[in-house]
Amino acid sequence: MPARFGADVGGTSVRAALVGADGALLTPLLDLPRSPDLIGQLADLYAESAERAGSSVTVVGAGLAIPGAVDPATGRIGSVPTAPALRGLDPAEVRLAPGLPLGVCNDANAAVLAERAYGAARGARHVVGLFVGTGVGGGVVVDGALLTGRAGLAAEIGHLVVDPDGPPCPCGGRGCLEQYASGTAIAAAYTAATGRSVTGAAEVALAARAGDPQARAAYAGAGRLLGVAAAGLANLFNPEAVVLGGGVAAVWDLFGDDLVRAVERHTMPLTRRGLRVAPGRLGRAAGVLGAALAATG
Amino acid sequence: MPARFGADVGGTSVRAALVGADGALLTPLLDLPRSPDLIGQLADLYAESAERAGSSVTVVGAGLAIPGAVDPATGRIGSVPTAPALRGLDPAEVRLAPGLPLGVCNDANAAVLAERAYGAARGARHVVGLFVGTGVGGGVVVDGALLTGRAGLAAEIGHLVVDPDGPPCPCGGRGCLEQYASGTAIAAAYTAATGRSVTGAAEVALAARAGDPQARAAYAGAGRLLGVAAAGLANLFNPEAVVLGGGVAAVWDLFGDDLVRAVERHTMPLTRRGLRVAPGRLGRAAGVLGAALAATG
Structure with a gap:
């Protein structure tokens, strides 16, 4: 074989x-x-x-x-x-x-190639993948081919600008999506709201599952921003599927509704038609x- | 011939x-x-x-x-x-x-095809074009081919989301770039700041040329937001050139510096290397x- x-x-x-x-x-x-x-x-x-x-x-x-x-x-x-x-x-x-x-x-x-071949975007020729873990990574398939850009640096979805006056990002910019919607950002938002330090987004997820409203709010806020970004990317790439993968995708139940609602609110109607928005299926x-x-x- | x-x-x-x-x-x-x-x-x-x-x-x-x-x-x-x-x-x-x-x-x-063939993006294989007139349109060339998306709806750069809670957009969304950085938006920003109604962005440009600080601010604000959008698009497409065309490009001197500064501030360093940011050359x-x-x- x-x-x-x-x-x-x-x-x-x-x-x-x-x-x-x-x-x-x-x-x-x-x-x-x-x-x-x-x-x-x-x-x-x-x-x-x-x-x-x-x-x-x-x-x-x-x-x-x-x-x-x-x-x-x-x-x-x-x-x-x-x-x-x-x-x-x-x-x-x-x-x-x-x-x-x-x-x-x-x-x-x-x-994103794997999710397209075997996972949540199977069969799609145009796919946007957001991968949320410690940071926010991205991959885009355009008409069946990976979007690479001139030097292989394309699809840096984590460095779309959410707030031009936001906090500095290690990339050198300011207010990048990664500063608001990564696992790191979810943990930081929770700590900022509660004063409690945590080991990471997984711990916040456990607290959210246990009913902690501030933990739920940290995930909901990230989900909403990821949805706004996903909507912008849908308006840009007119894909068949937007896939949200990475470690954070394992707790889709904590933010998926907020994400989908923001996609529905901000994606142009014709572009939204038939658009699949789903968590990645392939996990680790x-x-x-x-x-x-x-x-x- | x-x-x-x-x-x-x-x-x-x-x-x-x-x-x-x-x-x-x-x-x-x-x-x-x-x-x-x-x-x-x-x-x-x-x-x-x-x-x-x-x-x-x-x-x-x-x-x-x-x-x-x-x-x-x-x-x-x-x-x-x-x-x-x-x-x-x-x-x-x-x-x-x-x-x-x-x-x-x-x-x-x-x-964008024309600017790539004959204008400001000549010879580039990866180009992002923003076209600012009454609205904000977009065109993207990826590795020499037009980005169309699944149904020809791609490259809707005017409908990237600047503020999820911003004003409603005719597209059905909210807070789209077009609501902040189109010719229409420049005229509206000037009217909001001065109470003076104008026929359009061209009249604001005349006022700005005559030294009106609020007219200059209206263009500077639009330039900055267009630059933030251009930076996000550069991080996404890793292009050789970003071209700003359309009617508003004719007054590049009123907002080009603000646009370029925002691009420099928000584009990832490797992506910025060798990136051309320029007004369209082909006009009407x-x-x-x-x-x-x-x-x-």
């Missing part, structure tokens, strides 16, 4: 698995803290996955999702803020095993599945 | 000319109030242009720019709010003269030139 190896390099962890042609995970999703020798670690993860899969599986390619940009002209990795060692790497020169070529893709781009595996789609070979 | 006929149907007027392969106007730009028999009027404008051009010019196609949507799948005209008679028209079935096929294109899309002829580019034949 043919398979592709997919690996998703996060800020602090690496996930990997072998993926079948139909998007099924053929091996358990390995999830490890990132090692300083990232390429060595990827080779190890590949070897372990291949061993687990056994001899009935033939690996025909490998793909890597990275939290950074890939130059669409050269295929080389550009800026990767959390993994500077990857910068300038030409994946065509890397082999995780003899004869195994490597493809590479931005992680949010990989996730989206990046790995998308990386496998980006595999060459 | 081969030429294409281009016609730009506005809300109340029609412009037309014959265009050479290099984008030169081969006949004077005719500009008439729109007649109820629009197709008949277009045929007349074609006949007049062909007569003026004389026998050295061979017309090989005709194109129409419309203030509405074109279905990318069928080529048929969709919704055209200011010209309902065009709705459902299949341009392939229209002949302005025997043997002369007709192409059709959204007007802001036509304008942009739609006609773009329509000729959309000509079939």
Whole structure:
């Protein structure tokens, strides 16, 4: 059975698995803290996955999702803020095993490709993906092709401007969506409202489930802003589907209604017609599945 | 000499000319109030242009720019709010003269195609065009191709949301960019600040040129918001060029600095690198030139 190896390099962890042609995970999703020798670690993860899969599986390619940009002209990795060692790497020169070529893709781009192939946007030719975790990432498919822009930097949905006079953003701008609607922002909003410090948005979600009105309000506020952004993106891309993925998508019940209401309020009527707005279906595996789609070979 | 006929149907007027392969106007730009028999009027404008051009010019196609949507799948005209008679028209079935096929294109899309071919974005493969007149229109070129979306409704830049609680917009939404940064909005902002009613943004521009600080502020405010929108669009499309066209572009000196400053403040550093931000160069002829580019034949 043919398979592709997919690996998703996060800020602090690496996930990997072998993926079948139909998007099924053929091996358990390995999830490890990132090692300083990232390429060595990827080779190890590949070897372990291949061993687990056994001899009935033939690996025909490998793909890597990275939290950074890939130059669409050269295929080389550009800026990767959390993994500077990857910068300038030409994946065509890397082999995780003899004869195994490597493809590479931005992680949010990989996730939208996976949701389109196997998940919430199946069959759509025009898709906008918002991926909300620690930050807010984005991926856009235009007429079946990834939107890359001139230098692979496109689809930075987290850096749409919500308030030009808002707080400074690490990107250098001000008032970016990521400052209001990321997991980090949800936790900060809750702390600002209650004076209670939390470990992150997951803790706020637990409080919201337990009925804490301020925790619910933190999620509702983020949902509304994500919906306003999604509406603007719908007016811009006229897609079939808008998918909200990433860690925060796991608690869609805490903000999905607010998000959908804002989309309905701010999307132009003809554009809204038939528009699907849905949480991602692939969860933690989206990046790995998308990386496998980006595999060459 | 081969030429294409281009016609730009506005809300109340029609412009037309014959265009050479290099984008030169081969006949004077005719500009008439729109007649109820629009197709008949277009045929007349074609006949007049062909007569003026004389026998050295061979017309090989005709194109129409419309203030509405074109279905990318069928080529048929969709919704055209200011010209309902065009709705459902299949341009392939229209002949302005025997043997002369007709192409059709959204007007802001036509304008960005023209600016890319002959104007401020020459040679760029990724371009965002904002067209500011009575309203705010948009056109986007992604890797050399027009962004159409699923149903030809994409690139509605005027309906990005500036303030979710802002004033209602005719589109059905609220707080759309068009409510803050169109010619109409510039005139309204001036009237709100001074109590003086004006005929439109052109009158405010005259006042600004004469040193009226509130007129200058109305343009500066619009420029800043257009710059914030342009920055978001740059972060989204990672283009080589952002072009600001339409009637308001003629007074770039009144808001260009504010626009560029906002772009610099809100665009991600790598995306900003080498990004051109410039006023359109084609003025009133942009739609006609773009329509000729959309000509079939």
